[in-house]
Amino acid sequence: MSVLEIRDLQTTVETEQGTKQILRGVDLTVKTGEIHAIMGPNGSGKSTLAYTIAGHPKYTVTGGTITLDGEDVLAMTVDERARAGLFLAMQYPVEIPGVTNTNFLRTAKTAIDGEAPSIRTWSKDVKEAMTRLRMDSSFAARNVNEGFSGGEKKRNEILQLELLKPRFAVLDETDSGLDVDALKIVSEGVNRAHEATDLGILLITHYTRILRYIKPDFVHVFVAGKVAEEGGPDLAERLEEEGYDRYQVAESAADGADALNVG
């Protein structure tokens, strides 16, 4: 069993107005096979958390730790993290002109496994995975995400998730922009990956709808750069009804305190 452990994580980003603190002490533990949902208002830092775990150069970690089975994730480069078994399905997947999906997938698989996949079984695996995600076979020859619709990009992320077989996946709003059918198809892909490899999942979402397909073991409310409350699946239902108002009040109070400290 593996453990992804985040302790007191603090992250800043450089803006035109100067350094801005976004993550303010995140604590989170995800174990193999567990599904954690993270919900929170826009701008609370959910994507920042996802990117920080993956090692995006834009974000600077100013405090705290991330470990994978005790190994210091923060000391790893972006590609080392992926090879260690971390995966990020991005909120806005990037287009790579001139690089075909086929070439990209094979290159990534080779990098993750440390050896080229067997030609015969690999192309069959890719084809089958695409069929299951209802992706037309033409997407294999197209350049990575180039000209893909929002929903097609999300499917392409889950295709990679299924083929690369990580130990932990962060899914950043994978459900946003999906129509009802696509939501179901993509959710099934995530569940397949979960079952096949006992994947640990950190699922960032704004909507409880996806939680009907992907059943979380834990729900975390993310506000102002940290986890404000934790609970079971029922917490998601409550958030849907009540919104985040309750937490926002606490947040402005905290901001006020910050201002006082600075002053």
Place this chain on the structure above:
Amino acid sequence: MSTYIETEPSFVPVQTRSERPTSYDPADFDAPTGREVDWKFSDVARLSPLFEDADGDPQAIDYEIEPEAFVQAPLAPGQAPRGEAFHPEDLPSAIAWKRTAEALHLVIPAGLETQEPVRVSIRGLGAQLRGHAHLVIEAQERSRAIVVLEHTGSARFAENVEVLVRDHAALTLITVQEWEDDAIHASAHQAVIGTGASLKHVVVSLGGAVVRVNPSVRLAGEHSEAQLLGAYFADAGQHLESQVYVYHEGRNTKGRVLYKGALQGASAHTVWIGDVLIGRDAVGTDSYEQNRNLVLTDGARADSVPNLEIETGDIEGAGHASATGRFDDEQLFYLQSRGITEEEARRLVVRGFLLEIVQQIGVESLAERLAQAIEAELSGGAS
């Protein structure tokens, strides 16, 4: 997310391409100093051997043409159709005109359609040797063919390529510069395109110390079309240049220019000057030109100057774009987040960037070979 930092053209030529003086007599041109509009970004010092109006060395260049069936009797200066479309615009070109007693004349006969490319291998036999050439490539009416000029070896080479695309013909002309490190090459291509005819013109410059290939296309006939593509990869110390000119003269003509370049290493320098002229009678013109450069390391420099001149208001559309940028961090991050090392991610991105051009060449075997050559450039191997 944009890959590029859009930059404003740094300089607008005071003299437009249509006003450039032309002459068959080298004496009419002063030796370039680097202050002239058409030499401003050039490596005048290293090109200077090509400014000397002297005979070429007899053994400078080895030519091989395959299949030979398309080769006609050579053309003396002034012997038609030599000079029908070609008017030297600069000194090396006028010297090459004058010093080439026998111009190679390739003719694709009327109505003939060939899939197999006509290969002209041009091999320089020594870096100190001076060579001149004038080639006349004539695609007769309703013919369809591909001609590939392959430059290898080393020489000091001034070359003219005169291209006549007759009515309703379709010609693809590809010039590949895979010179050795010490070659000096100035080449002027001038093409005239007839009614309903089309030219696909591709410049791929990878090797050579200084390579300057200036294609100029006159869309003379109604409904004529030209697609001008370029891909170049400059390493440390290399200077690769293209001054592209499209003149929309006839009605309802279409021009597309796309040049992409990658630069890597100290003092790698590329120059792209793209001029488009939409003439007085060129109603219905549809024109677009763009240049994109990817600067991979510090100390490399890409000059990019688009210029659009419009003499009639009644056109379909015209535009230009120029962008020079560094690696897109988001692309690198995305690839790395899938386990791909930074080095390999960079290779994939640059390869993809240039392959957009190579994929459009339309000659499978050549495209494959060039993709490999680009790969070799990227791993810092052969240049």
